[in-house]
Amino acid sequence: MFDASLSELADALAARRLSSLELTRLFLDRIAGPGAALNAFITVDPELSLAQARASDRRIAAGEAGPLTGIPVAHKDIFVAEGWPSTCGSRMLANFASPYDAHVIERFNAAGAVILGKTNMDEFAMGSSSESSWFGAVRNPWDAERVPGGSSGGSAAAVAARLAPAATGSDTGGSIRQPAALSGVCGLKPTYGVVSRYGMIAFASSLDQGGPFARSAADLAVLMNVMAGFDPRDSTSLERPAEDYARDLARPLKGLRVGVPAEYFGAGLAPEVGSAVEAAIAALERLGATRVDVHLPNAGLSVPAYYVIAPAEASSNLSRYDGVRYGYRAAQYDGLVDMYCRTRAEGFGPEVKRRILVGTYVLSHGYYDAYYLKAQKIRRLIARDFAEAFARCDVIAGPTTPTAAFRLGEKVEDPVQMYLNDIYTVAANLAGLPALSVPCGFVRGRAMPFPRTRPGAKVACRSGSSSSATTSPRRGCSASRTSTSRRPTGTSACRRFLGEGLRA
Template sequence: MLNYTIRQLTAELAAKRVSSVEVAEFFLKRINTLGKALNAFISVDEEKTLAAAAAADRLIAAGKAGPLTGVPVAHKDIFCANGWKTTCGSKMLANFIAPYDAHVIEQFNAAGSVIAGKTNMDEFAMGSSNETSFFGPVRNPWNTETVPGGSSGGSAAAVAARLTPVATGTDTGGSIRQPAALTGICGLKPTYGVVSRYGMIAFASSLDQAGPFAKTAEDLALMLNAMAGFDARDSTSLQREGEDYTRDLVKPLAGLRVGLPREFFAEGMAPDVAKAIDEAIAQYKKLGCEMVEVSLPNMKLSVPVYYVLAPAEASSNLSRFDGVRYGHRAPEYSDLIDMYNKSRAQGFGAEVKRRILIGTYVLSHGYYDAYYIKAQKLRRLIAQDFTEAFKQCDVILGPTSPGTAFKIGEKSGDPVQMYLSDIYTIAVNLAGLPGMSLPCGFDSAKLPVGLQLIGNYFGEAKMLNVAHQYQLATDWHQRMPQGS
């Protein structure tokens, strides 16, 4: 059961060789032991999980099971789930019980899947190591002295350690792909607008996008089938015909043009990462792909552009956490302004405060044009680079992160070093493109290396095809951390 994919698990469920309740009990046991050691979860509610599993069993018994019925899914604690504590990794919401379901939660509930629990994350999704969580850092199951990446570190660690078959995350600047890379699993960020943001606590609205974590590309496709789709409650949700993301998995790759951005390979990549990526490129050549050098000349601007735009939006998005209606309110205060000041000073952690301050600054009168407007213009240029590149290739390939998992505490004192760990992923969010990470090897310390694929707009099915064919030819995705 440990290594079952969704198809294997649902086949077992359908054949009644195992019940959904038994599956849930199996994984809950792991969550409560290994999961505690890794600090992967913020909320576990056995009663709710088992009740959902029992409901799934009834669906299966009635012959009404769908492709995800009875499958445990761990959700990043950024998604509101009715009756569940939904903290966003923050003291501010440490006691907030969501009174409604996010669109993503609704979709999985409707598919009959079972909430395995709410996973740990960087506070308000601001971080690349899961160290900014109010609930403490998550440990990487490959080496518990290292970080799992962030901000969806809990979900990534949970899938990597087989605490749950699959999980959800969100990706604003790499928060799905980077932790997937650092924990040796697969994670996908869809095209902006493919998955509704309704009920997903906002960090940077124009960049945030939910996506799945799994062991295989095929599982990602099955997850995405459930998550994607128009939702009238999100004005940025795209109204398009539904698609089956598994439809192209089996297509052979012969003749596929794979773009290698010159800038990805120029400098900054750790040698072990570069070696693993080179081997992956060799593998794709064997599969009949044609390698094309492309250029993303403005990509170097993506980190500074991102650290203007994302904090700007965040500074406004996080204004609602004022202690008036819900969330943390300072126990003592002298007047209204004092209540705001103390509640927010106590409720937010250092990284969140840093970004609120940056965002407030760049939006201020006299600075707005120089920072926010300039950054928006550069954002357009970065997106245009990709449009040009996709004239020459079908999919772009490169590293997900410049290095592998780093030590807990190693970069937390140096925000710029921390921000640079998203250097290959951020441009994809700025352009609104789909991207994913899949495991492609290990460094000398036996820590996983992630391979990033970037698709054109709505190119998820093609990207998944490219990943799936690689996984048919390799076994990196089947490796699992020792001690798990």
């Protein structure tokens, strides 16, 4: 049951072999039992979940079920949900309960899915290891001494450990794809604007994009069919006809041109990750795809540009956490300015403060042109690189991360090393492109799943499906098997975005 795909679960529910109540209980028990050690969830509320499950069972009985009705889904705690705490992994919002639902939550609720819980994450989605959470670090189900990646580490770990059939996440610079890779599951960052950001707590508005975690491309497509769609409450939401993300899943790869950028296979890439990704690309070729060498000459500038733009937007987005209206407020203070200072000093963790400082600096008078404006120019160069590369190929494939999962605490003291984990992922955010990570093997010896990445939506699902079929880690891994010395890795793909809304 824990290994069943979303469509298998839907079939079982429709056939009344299983009720949503039973299914939800199974997962809740697993979260509370063997899953507890992973610290993948910030909030689990069986009462709320089971009430939703009962309602979904009634809906199924009435014959009004959709593909996700009755299926429990875990949500990253960055999506606000009425009735649930919405903490964003921060002490600042530890006591915050939203009076409204995020667009994504509304969509899942409308589909009859059950909110299984709110997953743990790096504080305000700032991090690549899920260690910066006020609620403690998340552990990798494959090796409890290792990180699951971040910032959506709780969602990735939950799906990898079969604590949830599927989960949502958000990706600002790789926060879906990198944990998907390090935890051995599939994760998709859609084209910017496809999934509404309304109710998704902002980190860096021009880069943030919600997306799904699942164990297969087919499941990602089911989730995308619910999550995607125009929302007038998000001015950057794409207004275009709904599409069926499952439509091309079975389409053969024949004729698909897979671009392989040399820049993604240079120094810094762990050899065992490189060879797993090469093997995955070879598998795509065996399935009929054509390999094309492409170049992304400004790829090396993406991390520096990202770490100017994202903190700049974050420094402004996080100004609202001032202790005045909601959230944390320091207990003791002397006057307004002191209240601000203490509240923010106590309410934010070190990584968040670091980025607020950097962001404030790069926007300051006299530095704006040198940093923020230059980073925006680089952003346009990076988008142009992709546009040129996509003249020659349909998808671009490469590693999601330079290494498989690293040890807890290994990079906490060295932010730059932590940031370099995003080296293959941030470009897709800067260019607004869709990108997907699917598992493609394991690192032996030190052992972790690893990743490959590919910018591109519909085709990405299609190729993702086939490559995950040929390269995914064996099924059945779970929290109880975290002693295994195998670490998954993933490959990532991104695809030409279909002309819509390239932001500069």
